[in-house]
Amino acid sequence: MDRILVTEKIADEGLAVLRQAGAVDVRLDLDKSALIATLGDYDALVVRSATKVTTEVIAAGSRLRVIGRAGTGVDNIDVDAATARGIIVVNAPASNSVAVAELTIGLLIALARSLPQAHASLQSGKWERSKFVGWEVRGKTLGLIGLGRIGSEVAVRARAMEMAVLAYDPVVSLDRAEQIGVELVALDELLARSDVISLHVPLLEATRNLLDSDNLAKMKRGAYLINASRGGTVDESALLAALDSGQLAGAALDVFSSEPLPSDSPLLRHPKLITVPHIGASTAEAQISAGSEVAEGVAAALSGATPRYAVNAPFVAPEAWGVLQPYLTLGRQMGRLISQLMSDPVRSYDLEFRGELAQVDTQPVKLAVLEGLLAANSPVRVTPVNAPLIARERGVRLTERTHPDAESYAGLLVVRVQTAEHEHLFSGTVLRGEPHIVQADGYFVDFIPQGPLLFTYHRDRPGMIGMVGTLLGGADVNISGMYVGRLAPRAQSLMVLTLDEPASPAVLARIETEEDIERAIGVVL
């Protein structure tokens, strides 16, 4: 059973998911040296932000396959060191999107109706109804800079309040924006047309001081600004100047360039500025979903599946996830199957993504195939994370192409293997959510690639199937399914048997002594 070490408090819901995946030890008392001393016994490590998972710590985790971060930022984890060792790093980036989006909407309404100012006025004994005449958000234009997870959640909520929503995001597609009722525009157009601008970008070199005095001057006079993304994306002195000059009518900030915000900061005293202490993600639900989301990622990684949010593996867009997930299992199993069937040296692999697979980003499936191909013969553990590195080291060549047609299937993953002498063809598809191999070494078959299998390459003749069944039965190996593909009656054939237990080398050798059997190969998936 896999062992999972949890070094910081995560929600009970998350722990429950982890307990389904392995034996969980919650140790909140470990300092660095105690962590290093104990980590060698564990397959998974789950942290929040306080545990520093350095190169040294990672090196001590000789069995470690996955590191989970219950939250978004992974600044406390040396991701490169994890990648080099094939350790998957998973996080929980979607867990707080709704919390931050709801806070953004709260700040929007607070700006529109001067809620903090009205509250303070009433608390000071005044009853100033006419001073607090606000404005309605309905019909106003909201400009979102960044239309990722949080920006999209804000857009959906703003649309429900009958706002027009513009967004500037160089990565998001027009289709995605249209889907959620957002008009994608250039930054300058967004600045000029928006009544309220809200930032939802990461802090990068390109986004540092994105709203500086120049860009603030391009905003509509009397517009509003909200920042619940990261401090540093807004030039705070320029913002104060814009509020003083009336260029901006108000602003609301959850994040600051220096946190905690010093108590003498001028940002705390400006009457048009609403400030809250970085509470965007601070909801009970977000804490629970951070725990559950990271636990699901850790459980997936331990079971050999591809986790949804892996920091050091390719990102799968939410809309592609449903299509891709079963193909990831298919790709890995096809890779493992092929690597066990090939006896000649391989020159190259050619992948073809057909039908529905041609519509999505297939990089994760390619990595899954590579992982499967390399896993059996690698001294180090192969995961989608280090598969490209290992492939490069071993000179494994893999080409890829897409094709819109998938015969009668929704999608097909085709792997052509070129060896010194031959070309071998394998195809797989997904039926009712399960991976199926529908062509093996050129023969049409249909089986689910899992568990122990027996492949016999033979000449078709009466009694062949019975003979193999009898030999397996004599060795107490139970057959759970049988699939035969042949080129013509009494011609070359392939039989695939799915087994309850693997056939021993002695049984395989015995089967191969039979006339007309060319090869009998045991495969374990």
Ligand code: NAD
């Ligand atoms: P995300 O990665 O899903 O989305 C970020 C989007 O920004 C992406 O679509 C990206 O294409 C876009 N982007 C990148 N550079 C850009 C640029 N120069 N101009 C315009 N768009 C650009 O991330 P998310 O989960 O939506 O988070 C957004 C931000 O919110 C992050 O900075 C995150 O750290 C912050 N955040 C804040 C809190 C809080 O407590 N206030 C909590 C969680 C996240």
